[in-house]
Amino acid sequence: MFHDEHAPLALLVELTPKLAKRRFRESIYEFWDYKCAYCEDVATSLDHIIPRFKSGSSNRNNLIPACRRCNSNKGSIAVDEWYQQQEFFTQVKMERIKAWMSQEVVDIFSYPLHELKPAV
Numbered sequence: 357m358f359h360d361e362h363a364p365l366a367l368l369v370e371l372t373p374k375l376a377k378r379r380f381r382e383s384i385y386e387f388w389d390y391k392c393a394y395c396e397d398v399a400t401s402l403d404h405i406i407p408r409f410k411s412g413s414s415n416r417n418n419l420i421p422a423c424r425r426c427n428s429n430k431g432s433i434a435v436d437e438w439y440q441q442q443e444f445f446t447q448v449k450m451e452r453i454k455a456w457m458s459q460e461v462v463d464i465f466s467y468p469l470h471e472l473k474p475a476v
């Protein structure tokens with residue numbers, strides 16, 4: 357009679373990390389309006405601003421939406437250095453990216469960040 361008592365809970369426990377991860381990623385895309393943070397093309401992935409192999413984290417402040425071109429193009433070059441060489445570079449966008457990076461948010465449940473608004 358109570359065999360299924362824990363079934364919904366088990367399901368929830370299983371789904372939550374996946375959902376949380378999806379929402380976490382989604383919240384980053386949303387914040388940047390689904391555009392590449394560098395060139396404003398359609399974002400197709402989240403770029404590690406500081407690459408993982410350079411000890412860049414997967415925290416919110418190191419992940420930024422990017423189009424395929426920017427993401428693969430940037431490679432291991434430091435973001436400032438790479439970005440300033442691009443024809444779509446603007447100081448405003450660079451400041452926005454830096455503001456994003458300076459957010460010391462490590463908790464994936466602490467979205468959305470109402471306090472940080474992208475510069476226009």
Ligand SMILES: [Zn+2]
Pocket residue numbers: 392393394395396397422423424425426427
């Ligand atoms: Zn781009």
